[in-house]
Amino acid sequence: MTLPPQTLAEQILSHACGRPVYAGEVVTCAVDLAMVHDSIAPAVIRILTEELGASGVWDRERVAVAIDHVAPAATIQTATAQDGVRRWALEQELPHFFETGRGICHQVLLEERLARPGLLVVGSDSHSTAYGAVGAFGTGMGATDIALALATGQTWLRVPSTVLVRARGELRPGVSAKDVALFIARELRADGATYEALEYHGFDAFSLGERTTLTSMAVEVGAKAGIVAPTGAALADDEVPEWLGVQPGATYRRVLDVDLTALEPQVAAPNFVDNVTDLGEVAPSERVPVNVVYLGTCTNGRHEDMAAAARILRGRRVARGVRLIVVPASSQALQQAAEDGTLSTLLAAGAAIGTPGCGACIGRHMGVLAPGDVCVFTGNRNFRGRMGSPDARIYLASPEVAAATAVTGYLTDPRTLASLPA
Amino acid sequence: MTLTPPPPRSVPTRSARVWRFGADVNTDQIVPGRFAPYMTSEAELRKAPFIEARPEFAAQVQPGDLIVAGNNFGCGSSREYAPQALKLVGVGAIIAPSFARIFFRNALNLGIPVFEADLTDLADGERVHLDLEAARIHTAGGERPLPPPPAWMREVWRAGGIVPYYRAHGRFPGVPGR
Ligand code: SF4
Numbered sequence: 190m191t192l193p194p195q196t197l198a199e200q201i202l203s204h205a206c207g208r209p210v211y212a213g214e215v216v217t218c219a220v221d222l223a224m225v226h227d228s229i230a231p232a233v234i235r236i237l238t239e240e241l242g243a244s245g246v247w248d249r250e251r252v253a254v255a256i257d258h259v260a261p262a263a264t265i266q267t268a269t270a271q272d273g274v275r276r277w278a279l280e281q282e283l284p285h286f287f288e289t290g291r292g293i294c295h296q297v298l299l300e301e302r303l304a305r306p307g308l309l310v311v312g313s314d315s316h317s318t319a320y321g322a323v324g325a326f327g328t329g330m331g332a333t334d335i336a337l338a339l340a341t342g343q344t345w346l347r348v349p350s351t352v353l354v355r356a357r358g359e360l361r362p363g364v365s366a367k368d369v370a371l372f373i374a375r376e377l378r379a380d381g382a383t384y385e386a387l388e389y390h391g392f393d394a395f396s397l398g399e400r401t402t403l404t405s406m407a408v409e410v411g412a413k414a415g416i417v418a419p420t421g422a423a424l425a426d427d428e429v430p431e432w433l434g435v436q437p438g439a440t441y442r443r444v445l446d447v448d449l450t451a452l453e454p455q456v457a458a459p460n461f462v463d464n465v466t467d468l469g470e471v472a473p474s475e476r477v478p479v480n481v482v483y484l485g486t487c488t489n490g491r492h493e494d495m496a497a498a499a500r501i502l503r504g505r506r507v508a509r510g511v512r513l514i515v516v517p518a519s520s521q522a523l524q525q526a527a528e529d530g531t532l533s534t535l536l537a538a539g540a541a542i543g544t545p546g547c548g549a550c551i552g553r554h555m556g557v558l559a560p561g562d563v564c565v566f567t568g569n570r571n572f573r574g575r576m577g578s579p580d581a582r583i584y585l586a587s588p589e590v591a592a593a594t595a596v597t598g599y600l601t602d603p604r605t606l607a608s609l610p611a
Numbered sequence: 612m613t614l615t616p617p618p619p620r621s622v623p624t625r626s627a628r629v630w631r632f633g634a635d636v637n638t639d640q641i642v643p644g645r646f647a648p649y650m651t652s653e654a655e656l657r658k659a660p661f662i663e664a665r666p667e668f669a670a671q672v673q674p675g676d677l678i679v680a681g682n683n684f685g686c687g688s689s690r691e692y693a694p695q696a697l698k699l700v701g702v703g704a705i706i707a708p709s710f711a712r713i714f715f716r717n718a719l720n721l722g723i724p725v726f727e728a729d730l731t732d733l734a735d736g737e738r739v740h741l742d743l744e745a746a747r748i749h750t751a752g753g754e755r756p757l758p759p760p761p762a763w764m765r766e767v768w769r770a771g772g773i774v775p776y777y778r779a780h781g782r783f784p785g786v787p788g789r
């Protein structure tokens with residue numbers, strides 16, 4: 190008997206459950222990898238040891254701990270909490286413990302090849318959807334869920350239905366993966382895929398980083414997971430299990446077609462991720478003054494993002510009155526930027542460079558916003574108060590738009606910059 | 612053998628206040644990141660819910676009060692201390708047409724009843740009775756049914772959350788017992 194075709198999410202969860210499962214079922218399945226970061230780890234450890242009475246984790250090899258959200262620690266309280274996490278990770282002899290400065294959990298797990306095609310990865314962070322870049326089912330959960338996963342190696346899930354994002358064409362210069370991610374939020378809206386999975390087809394030409402930009406933002410439309418079809422050059426070095434791949438005839442609740450060739454630079458205006466328009470339409474008749482440009486995060490803090498910004502900033506200076514803060518997503522990204530001159534270009538333009546990690550993405554340190562600040566941010570959330578003061582305004586955009594804006598001091602289409610004097 | 616008495620038909624005698632919120636209430640609005648429990652104390656976390664969005668909430672909310680909101684309640688980060696803070700102040704249930712999935716899961720894990728229903732016509736401050744067993748809400752304007760939660764979800768509520776449930780059953784909900 191042949192089984193009905195499955196979505197990528199159904200395939201991965203079937204594999205994790207050991208039987209074919211389909212959208213709508215509530216299932217218990219085996220977790221391949223569990224990630225916990227500094228912000229949530231204290232609660233996870235407390236629930237694990239005090240409430241569940243577990244002496245350790247179910248499998249050391251399948252647990253990753255990262256100190257990335259407020260790293261280096263900004264306050265005595267944070268330092269103390271992180272010290273507890275560090276001691277626990279060392280006591281437990283966890284081989285995958287990533288210290289201050291190694292980078293953002295999601296980026297590090299991808300670089301370390303802990304997140305791999307076909308795995309079920311649960312993380313104590315909503316942007317754990319990022320792991321879908323390599324064809325994993327990555328999903329974010331709260332402290333209790335993660336503690337249970339660490340204790341038992343299992344989790345429960347409702348198998349999600351899937352929204353298919355189908356691309357055709359090729360991006361034009363000045364338009365990037367971030368614009369695709371913002372366009373998806375614009376079309377699906379913030380709750381457009383709640384409890385669902387996104388599956389991305391037609392992105393074979395995208396690099397791993399570009400795929401991560403897409404999947405890290407799957408949660409911004411409510412999705413439980415966002416999985417890029419695991420084909421194309423970016424996955425050439427990864428072993429894709431033979432059971433994993435797009436199956437014609439799988440059931441998709443909705444299909445969103447994206448014409449990459451027609452796509453314009455996008456921007457999400459304050460204070461919602463789905464408040465997206467073409468950059469040219471944000472304020473068509475006036476300039477939108479910006480005084481902070483923040484480049485980083487799991488969505489756009491990789492080497493290629495810094496390099497894209499550097500291409501625009503080469504030979505130019507950050508406008509007077511603007512601060513440009515660059516926080517690399519990982520030590521590897523920073524190292525690459527140092528090796529190929531990207532870093533010196535950024536520094537020459539006037540950028541401040543932070544320790545690899547989350548930076549001010551959650552408003553705890555390393556460049557939080559003041560009341561009245563207007564920020565162009567390459568991250569994934571522009572909620573009121575997200576990066577500091579509730580009276581700051583955050584626009585989400587691509588690294589290219591961010592760099593061009595840093596040069597002019599107002600929201601700027603990178604394609605127009607060529608005509609401006611360097 | 613004695614017969615166990617039927618479960619009480621719990622129409623609570625005390626009425627609950629409706630706290631109305633709009634759509635897309637995010638976890639930063641529920642509890643800003645600076646109130647992460649390890650950064651503050653539980654006493655501080657009690658003061659945190661909606662501290663910026665609705666400053667009077669934490670001081671005035673009474674145990675059993677209901678949050679009635681628009682679509683996509685609890686979107687944003689995975690922080691469990693957002694529903695944790697609502698549990699600490701005794702929120703009786705959260706009712707919205709849709710929830711962000713991590714929030715829904717966290718609330719369920721903590722044993723807070725959540726219902727997917729559109730009651731946005733209720734007014735802020737309205738007094739109602741929630742009948743959890745019957746999944747019904749009694750308002751001045753009449754009775755409103757709520758979508759009956761699956762049996763496993765009620766079991767998690769009754770257990771007081773997923774951890775007590777797991778400890779009692781040795782397994783996760785929603786799957787047949789072994
Ligand atoms: S960079 Fe921002 S969105 Fe990404 S994991 Fe860190 S805090 Fe979360």
